[in-house]
Amino acid sequence: QLQLKESGPGLVKPSETLSLVCSVSGASINDYYWSWVRQFPGKTLEWIAYMHHSGGADYNPSLRSRVTMSLDASRNEFSLKLTSVTAADTAVYYCARGMVTGHYWGPGTLVSVPS
Amino acid sequence: EILMTQSPATLSVSPGDRVTLSCRASQSVGTSVAWYQQKPGQPPRLLIHGSSIRATGVPARFGGSGSATQFTLTINNLQSEDFALYYCQQYNDWMTFGQGTKVEVK
Numbered sequence: 001q002l003q004l005k006e007s008g009p010g011l012v013k014p015s016e017t018l019s020l021v022c023s024v025s026g027a028s029i030n031d032y033y034w035s036w037v038r039q040f041p042g043k044t045l046e047w048i049a050y051m052h053h054s055g056g057a058d059y060n061p062s063l064r065s066r067v068t069m070s071l072d073a074s075r076n077e078f079s080l081k082l083t084s085v086t087a088a089d090t091a092v093y094y095c096a097r098g099m100v101t102g103h104y105w106g107p108g109t110l111v112s113v114p115s
Numbered sequence: 116e117i118l119m120t121q122s123p124a125t126l127s128v129s130p131g132d133r134v135t136l137s138c139r140a141s142q143s144v145g146t147s148v149a150w151y152q153q154k155p156g157q158p159p160r161l162l163i164h165g166s167s168i169r170a171t172g173v174p175a176r177f178g179g180s181g182s183a184t185q186f187t188l189t190i191n192n193l194q195s196e197d198f199a200l201y202y203c204q205q206y207n208d209w210m211t212f213g214q215g216t217k218v219e220v221k
Binding site: 043044 | 116149159202206210211212
C-alpha cells in the first residue's frame with residue numbers, strides 16, 4: 001500500500017529556504033511522477049511542482065525562480081526547496097503521486113513563516 | 116493563468132439528496148478536469164479525472180461531466196460521509212484549482 005509522508009521544519013524565518021522531504025513506501029519512486037502541492041490558510045490549493053526520475057519536471061510559473069524539486073532513488077524519497085520565503089508561503093505542504101492529478105497524498109505538513 | 120470558478124460556495128443538503136456542484140473554466144480546458152473531496156484535517160482525495168473518469172475505489176454515486184468550460188460533479192443519494200469540501204482542478208495549462216464548494220448538513 002502506497003504511503004507518503006512529508007517531513008521538515010514547521011517554522012522557517014523570512015528570507016530563508018524552506019526544505020521538505022517526502023518519504024515514499026509501498027512503491028518505487030522510479031515508477032511514477034511525484035508532485036508538491038500546498039494549501040494556504042484560506043484553503044486555496046496551489047500546485048508547486050512535479051518530477052519524474054527520467055528528468056521530466058516542471059514548476060509553477062509563479063514560483064519557478066524560487067523552487068527546486070529533486071528525487072533520491074536510493075532513499076526512495078523526493079524533496080522540495082523554496083528559497084526567499086515570506087509570510088505568503090505559510091501553508092500546509094503536501095506531497096503526492098501524480099504529474100497533473102494527485103492520486104495519493106501525504107497527510108501534509110504545516111510550514112509557518114512569521115511576518 | 117486559467118481561473119476555475121466553483122458554485123455555489125456552500126450547499127446545504129440532506130442525506131439521500133442528489134447534489135450538483137458546478138465549475139467553470141475561464142477558457143477551454145477540454146476534458147482536463149479533476150474533482151477532489153477534502154475532509155477536515157485530511158489531504159484532498161481524488162474522485163474524478165478526465166472530467167468523468169472515477170478514480171480507483173470511488174463509489175459509483177459520484178459522477179463527473181462536462182467539457183470546454185463547464186463541468187459538473189454529481190453525487191447521487193448523498194451519504195453522511197460525503198459532507199466535505201469539494202474542489203475542481205484543471206490540468207490543461209499547468210494546474211489550477213477552484214476555490215471549493217462546501218457540502219454541509221441542512
